[in-house]
Amino acid sequence: MTGGKRVSWVELYFDLIFVFAVAQVAHAIVAEPQWGRVAAALGLFATLWWTWIGYAVLYNRQADDRQPLHRLFVLAGTVPCGIAATQAHQVFEKHPAGFALALAGARVVLSVAYLLGARGAPLARRAGMGFAASAVIFAVSAAVPAPRCYPLWALALLQEVAALLLGERRRAERGLSRADRLRAMFAPPKDAATAVDAAHLSERFGLFMIILLGELVITVGAAALDRPQQDSAYWLSMGGGLVLAGALWWVYFDTVAGVNERLLSMSGGNPALAYSLYAAGHFTPAFALLLVVAGVNLSLHEEPPGMASWFVAVGLTVYFGGARVFSSLPRRWWARPLRLAAIAATVNLGWLNQVLSAPGVVVVATVWTIGAAVAVSLLRRNMLRRLGEDPVAFFRDTD
Template sequence: MTGTAAGHEESEKRVSWIELYFDVVFVFAVRQVAHVMVEWPDWRGVMTALGVFLALWWTWIGFVILYNRHGEDRASQRLFLLVGTIPCAIAATQTHAVTDGHVGGLALALAGARLVLAVAYPTTSGEGPAAGRSAGMSYALSAAVFAVSAFIPPPWQYALWVFALAQEAGFLMLAEVREGRRPAREDQGRASEAGERRREQFDALLTPPADPGRAVNAAHLAERFNLFMIILLGEVVIAVAYTAVDMHGAEGAVQLGLLAGLVLAGALWWIYFDSSAGINEFVLRASGGNPAMAYGIYAGGHLPPAFALLLIAAGIDLSLHDDPPVAATWLVSIGLAVYLVGTRGFTIGALPHWYLRALRVLLVTATVCLALLHLLVSPPIVVTIIAVWAVLAAVVVTVRAPIALRRLRENPLHLFGNR
């Protein structure tokens, strides 16, 4: 790998076989997270699943960025990923214990994964030793915090988890932003200063990092996240497939719901890969591999739609069984709304008129409210209606994609609604 951000782009690094093997562990992990919401279809189950998913997500991010910046597919570097699969697999098996208040096993497994990262980052840092050391120290601190949390009763456990995840995300992706902050100028008013700082911060997103060791490879990062989204979309398909096996010979409404589940999965795939995937990579390339941009688009930006797919998978699973709970259709409709917002299908660019912005809010609200149809029709029929709605959304996204890309070529910051 070269020592410049441009070099990261020229190398066109691809996802390696060892990374695909590593992701196999998370196929099982995301299945366990979705199953938590199937077993406990209430707010407690959803919040528990979200908390576990956050911890697993940032664990996965740590290994993704490690290989993105420093991995060259050497034997010593492949070993770190292989060793990392062990605590990650253990963490996946401990997911259900969290619902019973037993967090210790999961916390220790997460600490073990971060201990691997604490050694891996400074060891493989190559041309960016400062970045490698800072990330390594951050993960060492996180490992200690997670280990301590295993022996502390809730809710303090979760407070420690939030601290650990926040500080490691900051060191990994946002250090350049912190280092680039400027003191406020005394000769300007506060409002002017705030506006100027905001413009500077957004402009900084399009500037390659000063330390080449912090730059990310856009091609590799985009491909890695795209593959992970395929894993999560596969969870929706698996939910439909398992239900189809259990419901062999079911009545017509359920059979229609099974078909609708597959249509919904296809529409979700289309919304992401026909628009968001290419747009995200284009903007990251335009930034020269800026890690803060990568955080906004991928590490943080993909979190809502990623979890939304698990909400949808759990909701479909519940909706197609006998006597489904009230939460079943809500999980599907809320999941779709979060997915549409998270993939920016309707939200790329600032709209000039208030009524167009209001229309966006109305569309998202209407998506959520589709769950209310369970008062009139059976949950499988509601899933069918939601699937049709998703197909219509996919059509809109397809029509808007070329327009959005044209605007982003003029100014990549339109992705975040900047005029």
């Protein structure tokens, strides 16, 4: 990272809460390996994701680690967020009241932090009022039985998105063509107070991705310890899972992390671009990692279900798409067919469970991911050249 704000120690402590929270999402998929459970886990992950983003953006825009009050707000947020993590499994049991109240508490802290730090800034006031409204909505939803409370959660999250990152910029872009909207996203914000710190945001999201990759390492180790028989399948799954985590790390940090930071820096910290690259852009690959975690975990069971292979295959496909691996190809006539073939090949890794054991599929998926990591490294120079020549065209081609 070059310049900008650094991630603080208190933020790293705050992330420890989410290590446990995201683990509950992955464990819920393992407990019931069905696509319906995956959809429910996706919704739960979304609420945790936007809670985390609220605190990440708070520190990015107005917090100073030298100020005790700012650190206290983050520490105060660990209490309701920690309670939410312990109550996450209750959501799958149709008892979401405790989880909803905890999320309401987390947003009360955010609302107070934004409003006290506003100092006349319209953006901070808008964010503070947005989180206050979300706190009320989540508190009310605690009295509404599942699944009727879930639309209220969606409403709360949607209005947070508008208040936190889009704001006045998005309203100013109404009626513009897609090309004009893209150019506007690369223009520095008129109000410097609305700009985000690119270096801090890149490091913050990079650390969160490491948390998710660490969950893959942890689940491989834990599942291996629970399996008494150390046969060839055991060693294939464990070795494959650990190498897979390293390859996924390479795919993200060798190119994607640096490219995103550079794009945001070139825009002067445009909040709309920050939303596209990080808040929305990282959501699907982050959840995809949890799906891969669940698939690898299940493959280490003595009798792995057939869904284990599909979780790995679909998770890798979504992760590669979010990391724009297939979009990094040169602008040639053959690039699109090759991209489609690569996507199809990744998805179809799931069919290998017809001819290979689940550990065998993990090994093949690992080899495929290593190939993707090599491709990303080879294409890195071309990607950076295209980015330097025309960042708008680069973003349009890889979005």
